[in-house]
Amino acid sequence: MKGEMKNILVIGACGQIGSELIVALRERYxxxxxxxxxxxxxxxxEIASSGPFYYADVTERACLDVIIRKHKIDTxxxxxAILSASGEKNPQLCWKVNMGGVINVLQAAIDYDMVRVIIPSSIAAFGPDTPRENTPNDTILRPTTMYGVTKVCGERLCDYYVKRFGVDVRGLxxxxxxxxxTLPGGGTTDYAVEIFYKAIEEGRYTCFLEENTLLPMMYMPDCIRATIMLAEADFDRLEHHNDFNVAAFSFTPGELARAIKKYIPEFEIEYKPDYRQEIANSWPTSIDDSVARREWNWKPEWTIDSMTRDMLEKLSERHKQGKLYDM
Ligand SMILES: NC(=O)c1ccc[n+]([C@@H]2O[C@H](COP(=O)([O-])OP(=O)(O)OC[C@H]3O[C@@H](n4cnc5c(N)ncnc54)[C@H](O)[C@@H]3O)[C@@H](O)[C@H]2O)c1
Structure with missing residues (x-):
């Protein structure tokens, strides 16, 4: 062990997850x-006013070095990243950012003898050959999207750095x-966020996936908790490092629409699947996260119903103030 995490850098801090992770980490550290x-x-x-912010491109190592030196970054x-749907529109950029970013961060971890690195993966690492129901942690990884390809390569590369160079890098x-x-950044599950905004704003939503497309999902507070739990887990207990399955619940657009209708009975949904349907069809319907439960005590707290109620409450409040899209 190389000591404690004291000075942390979050790259991609303005994204859907980064923007909430940064707030949680600042409260903690x-x-x-x-x-x-x-x-x-x-x-x-919240991001700009609650602590230091830098413009930095993860593919430019020199940008990272300036921040790392100035703030004595150890984590x-x-x-x-470029996410699944955006990645299919621009596969080369997806490779450049996702792989270029991972290797730069891993090399920086060696050069500055860092304590820890966290690099998330995705259920997009799986593919049509993977068992779709209760997908095991250690299984077939043959994705059919560029995003999925970069996630599998990222997992393998990170595990290589653990074994070959002793870098403590972890991912889920x-x-x-x-x-x-913060609105999602171009993924295939973005509908499950958009639907809430449209339900409140217009009482109706046109979904880009079919009614019965079952996918694994998670509410942000569980996502942030899982990320920090893994980052702080005891290294000696970890048999896996960069490929932990984590799950909370699975639902279809039809089921989510019914959960919303409990609170907004007049809500209506129609389905016009686009290119993202094919991506969704290649992903698992549910996830076995027993390895994460065993190695670092993972357990989700939110259900589809508690999440739906909370989303509608929070967004309705913003809507009443005329600030639905003010993040
Ligand atoms: N949100 C999800 O549902 C989801 C699901 C599975 C995995 N993930 C993974 O979680 C991580 C965070 O995803 P997110 O949903 O917050 O994504 P996002 O698209 O919302 O945010 C990504 C952020 O990275 C930034 N970025 C893009 N290129 C950059 C570059 N070259 N240099 C620096 N920053 C750059 C973007 O400006 C954006 O703010 C990613 O690794 C993603 O693959 C997300």
Whole structure:
């Protein structure tokens, strides 16, 4: 063990997950000890006003070095990525950012003798050959999207750095993440966030996936808790490092629409599947996360119903103030 995590850098801090992770980490480790970086200006006031922020491109090693030296960074969370749907539109950029980012962060971890690195993976690492129901942790990884390819390569590369160079790098395979603070960044499960905004704003939603498309999902508070739990887990207990399945619940667009109708009875949904349907069809319907439960005590707290109620409450409040889209 190389000591404690004291000075943390979050790259991709303005994204859906990064923007909430940064707030949670600043509460935990102190505002000036958690540095945010992104190629996007923070829309969310909380990021810029609650601690240091830098413009930095994860594919430019020199940008990272300036921040690492200035803030004596010992821990990096790399949340910068091009997600599944955006990745299919621009596969080369997806490779450049996702793989270029991972190798830069891993090399920086060696060069600066860092304590820890966190690099998330995704259920997109799986593919049509993977058992779809209760998908095991250690199984067939043959994704059919560029995003999935980069996630599998990222997992393998990170595990290689653990074994070959002793870098303490950890990662978990997020399912679709649902949240109300920052809009999602071009994934196949984005419908499960958009639907809440449209339900409140217009009382109706046109879904880009079919009614019965069952996918694993998680509410943001569980996602942040899982990420920090894994980051702080005892290294000696970890048999896996960069490919932990984590699960909370699975639902279809039809089931989510029914959960929303309990609170907004007049809500209507129609289905117009687009290119994202094929991506969804290649992913698991549910996830076996027993390895994460065993190695670092993972356990979700939110259900589809408690999440739906919370999402509608939080977004309705913003809507009443005329600030539905003000993050
Ligand atoms: N949100 C989900 O449902 C989900 C599911 C599975 C896995 N993940 C993984 O979680 C991580 C975070 O995802 P997210 O949902 O917050 O994504 P996001 O698209 O919302 O955010 C990514 C952030 O990275 C930034 N970024 C892009 N290119 C960059 C570059 N070259 N340099 C620096 N920053 C750059 C973007 O500006 C954006 O703010 C990613 O690794 C993603 O693959 C997310």
């Amino acid at each position: 102190g505002r000036d000890n958690v540095v945010a970086a992104d190629i996007k200006e923070p829309k969310n006031d 990096i969370y790399n949340m910068a 395979r997020y399912p679709g993440i649902i949240s109300y603070k």
